[in-house]
Amino acid sequence: MSIYDIQPITLGGAETYPIADRWSKVNVRDFARPSGKNPSLKKFLDGLPGILAGNDLRDVLAAIHRAKARKRAVLWGIGGHVIKVGLGPLLIELMRTGFVSGLAMNGAALIHDFEIALAGQTSEDVDTALGEGKFGMAQETGLGINEIAKLAHRIRLGYGEAAGQYLHSGILATKHLDASVLAAAYKLRIPVTVHLAIGTDIPHMHPAAEGAALGAASFTDFRLFCALVQGMDGGGVYLNWGSAVILPEVFLKAVSVARNAGVKLQPITTANFDFIQHYRPMQNVVKRPTAGAKKAGENSKGIAITGHHELLMPLVAAALASGWPSGTRRTKS
Numbered sequence: 001m002s003i004y005d006i007q008p009i010t011l012g013g014a015e016t017y018p019i020a021d022r023w024s025k026v027n028v029r030d031f032a033r034p035s036g037k038n039p040s041l042k043k044f045l046d047g048l049p050g051i052l053a054g055n056d057l058r059d060v061l062a063a064i065h066r067a068k069a070r071k072r073a074v075l076w077g078i079g080g081h082v083i084k085v086g087l088g089p090l091l092i093e094l095m096r097t098g099f100v101s102g103l104a105m106n107g108a109a110l111i112h113d114f115e116i117a118l119a120g121q122t123s124e125d126v127d128t129a130l131g132e133g134k135f136g137m138a139q140e141t142g143l144g145i146n147e148i149a150k151l152a153h154r155i156r157l158g159y160g161e162a163a164g165q166y167l168h169s170g171i172l173a174t175k176h177l178d179a180s181v182l183a184a185a186y187k188l189r190i191p192v193t194v195h196l197a198i199g200t201d202i203p204h205m206h207p208a209a210e211g212a213a214l215g216a217a218s219f220t221d222f223r224l225f226c227a228l229v230q231g232m233d234g235g236g237v238y239l240n241w242g243s244a245v246i247l248p249e250v251f252l253k254a255v256s257v258a259r260n261a262g263v264k265l266q267p268i269t270t271a272n273f274d275f276i277q278h279y280r281p282m283q284n285v286v287k288r289p290t291a292g293a294k295k296a297g298e299n300s301k302g303i304a305i306t307g308h309h310e311l312l313m314p315l316v317a318a319a320l321a322s323g324w325p326s327g328t329r330r331t332k333s
Contacts, residue, residue, distance in 0.1 A: 026051060045324045056271075056303045058325045061316065063237050063269035063301070064099060065323070073101040073231035077251065079242035080108025083181065084123045085310045088116065090317040092184040099320050101236075102191045102228040103160070103181065106246040107201035110163060110182070110194045114148075115141055117167050117180035136202030144172065145201075146208035152217035153210075158224050159217035160185070160192030191228060193221035195250045222250065229254040230263045234295070240272045240285045242309055248272075248284035255289045266295040271303040273312050 030050035035043050048054040067074045076091070094100050105113075115122035118140060129135040136142075144166070152162035164186020167174055177183045185192045196218040198204055198211060229251070232238060240247055258265055270290055272281040286302035293300035305312065319325075 041318055041322050042324055042326075045319055045322070053305055056305055057316075057319075059301060060237075060239075060269065060271045060303055060305070061319050062325055063235070064320060067232075067235050067237045067269075068098055070235050072234055072236035073228055074099060074237045075102045075104065075228055075232065075239070076100055077104040077238065077240040077243055077247040078109050078181075079106055079244070079247065080112050081242045082309050082313070083109050083112040083116065087309060087313045088113065088179055088181045090313055091181050094317055094320065095181075095184060095188050095190050097321065100190060101231065102193070102225075103185055104193045104195060104225055104228075104247055104250065105160065106243050107194065107196045107203075110159070111141060111145060111201060111203065113180055113182050114145055114163065114167075117174045117177050117183055118144065118172060120176040120179070136205050138202075140172075142203050142206030143208050145203035146206060146210065146213070149213040149217045150210060152220065153213035156220070157217075158191075158221035159194035159196075160221055162217065163194070164192065191224060193225040193228070194218060195221060195225070195246055197246055200246075222254075225250065226254045226257045229265070230258045230261070232268050233258070233263050233265050235267060235269075235298070236265075237269045237271075238285065238289075240270070240274075240281050241313065242274055243281070244274070244276075244278040245280055248280040252284040252288060264293070264295065265289070265300075266293040267298040267300040268293065269301050269303070271305060273305050273307070273309065273316075275306065275308050277304050277306055 032049045032054075033047035035047050039047075048057065064074055076094075078091070082091075091100070091103070112122045115138075124135065124138070126135055129137075148163045148166045149159060151157070151166060152159050155162070157165070160182065163182045166172075167177060167180060167183045168186060174180070174183070182192060194217070196214055198214055203209060204214070229238070238251060240251065255265060268290060270285050272285045274281065282304060286304050290300035290302040
């Protein structure tokens with residue numbers, strides 16, 4: 001016999017109802033569909049579950065297609081990891097096919113793309129080089145990246161545009177120019193902006209570094225990025241790929257500048273793609289810029305999709321190239 005003063009309740013009087021009367025978040029009609037033998041890409045994609053991230057992927061890609069059709073900005077923010085895992089060719093093709101209105105890079109993305117163009121290789125072994133005091137001290141990288149900043153300062157261009165111009169100038173023997181996102185964007189006249197935090201990137205350690213040039217080049221690009229973000233009003237899209245701090249902070253400020261100038265940025269779609277969902281991308285990309293923003297019956301939406309860039313970006317690029325989604329399966333999940 002229990003020593004407690006309180007006893008378990010009886011459930012005989014609990015009210016129940018038929019399951020048919022209840023709305024459920026999951027229904028068999030939204031389940032994944034097997035692709036069968038030798039499936040087409042469209043059949044594979046159409047077979048994704050109409051639940052959670054399956055719907056999120058549909059929403060992001062549908063928003064990109066709408067933005068392209070409406071001539072609204074589709075902006076891609078990329079961290080260094082995106083370049084160094086070999087996704088540059090996909091970004092180049094997306095630029096060629098009209099799915100990129102502008103690119104924002106952090107300093108690491110600039111460095112990796114520059115080294116790819118120059119030497120066809122990038123990403124040193126930090127653990128080994130750091131112990132010998134050689135980390136970040138590749139001569140060509142330090143000289144070239146800093147020369148681009150000085151060029152930008154001298155002729156009053158942004159860092160991204162100056163980088164594209166420099167790579168095409170013939171000054172360097174760029175053995176793999178065709179693999180460079182910066183070079184391709186310059187040729188296609190697609191704006192690239194580079195956003196620095198001085199002291200975070202290896203060229204800042206070199207004798208050639210000049211703070212005034214670095215600051216001026218990056219500040220010009222911030223102002224250019226603000227103009228690009230204004231072009232998202234009425235259905236544009238911003239995608240953040242692999243920048244956990246710099247680009248989410250820059251995007252939030254650009255959103256504030258746009259709205260301060262009277263550009264509502266309504267509706268917009270934002271998405272953060274990363275293998276870990278960090279605080280700043282979730283707040284500054286996914287949540288804050290889209291909160292309460294709607295126009296003509298369309299709500300802004302922020303989406304987070306978690307996974308490795310080297311898997312997600314090929315999937316996104318192939319889906320966009322195929323015109324997917326042409327229709328959607330949706331639940332309220």
